[in-house]
Amino acid sequence: MKNMQVLLGTLLSKEIFHYFQIDKDFNVRSYSYYIEKYFPQSQQIMSTDVREYLPELVGSEEEIAEIFINPNQKYTLEKVYKNAYYINLSIEYSDEESLIIIIQDHTSLVKKQHELLQYSNELSLINSILENIFDQGESFMFVTDNEDIKFANKKFMALFEKIDIKEIQESKLTLYKDYHKACTNYDEMMHEIIKDKHSITINHKIFEIAVQALDLSHKLFTLTPIHHTFDNA
Structure with missing residues (x-):
């Protein structure tokens, strides 16, 4: 009864309901309902060496055995892939004769992390492609939010003798x-361009200017030199 109370106390305190309880020889003494969803190949779980289901523990036996000597110690593994699930394992002290392997299902979190990583990689690729497209064109391009320039192609940066976007922003x-002169931000500049005026003078050079909204907060400005003496270098 005492062992069961310890076991239930551990589980309830962590709000976890999947576990193996194992003895010093790694044989399963008890386990939670529905644990088979992680280990569909299981037939007779009781008294089976838990390493048959968790071969990831092979090689760590001595470290795990130390938990019997130091009950405050634990052994953990993260993102273990089992039957389309990602689980975290925490092996902790149960009593003098057993340990408990607590299983946490982190599938949703891991999948979201993978989606975010994929999204980030796609954004990086798109950004790289856009930079190449912008830099190959003849126009001087820059992207702004309401107040600041967030991106500029190389031709635009060279116009101000800057080598990267950080220098432009600084x-x-x-x-x-x-x-x-009446404009106080790039939103107002965009509205003025849309109304009637389509040229701008920068460093005594004249450019035709066009603008388009990329989203609710970002705008793409395109400058095309119209002065015949302008040097495109």
């Missing part, structure tokens, strides 16, 4: 003021 360019 220079605190306010092209909306160059475009129209």
Whole structure:
């Protein structure tokens, strides 16, 4: 009864309901209902060496056995893949004769992490492609939010003798003021361009300017030189 109370206390305190209880020889003494969903190949679980279901434990027997000597110690494994599930394992002290392997299902979290990683990789690829497209064109391009320049192609940065977007941002360019003194941000600049004016003078050079909204907060500005003496280098 005492062993069962310890076992239930451990489980309830962690709000976990999947477990193996094993003896010092790694044989299963008890286990939770529905644990078969992680180990569909299981036939007779009781008294079976748990390493048949968790071969990931092979080689760590001495470290796990140390838990009997130091009950505050635990052994953990994360993101173990079993039957389309990702589980975390925590092996902890149960009593003088047994340990408990607590199983946490982290499938949803791991899948979301994989989706975010894939999304991040796709964004990086798209960004790289866009940079190549922008840099191969003849126009000077930059992307802004309401207040700041967030991206610029190489031709635009060279126009201000900058080598990267960080230098552009640190220079605190306010092209909306160059475009129209009444403008206080790039949103207002976009509205002015849409109304009537389609050119801007930068460093004594004249450009035709166009703009389009990329989303609710970002705008793409395109500058095309129209002064015949302008150097495209």
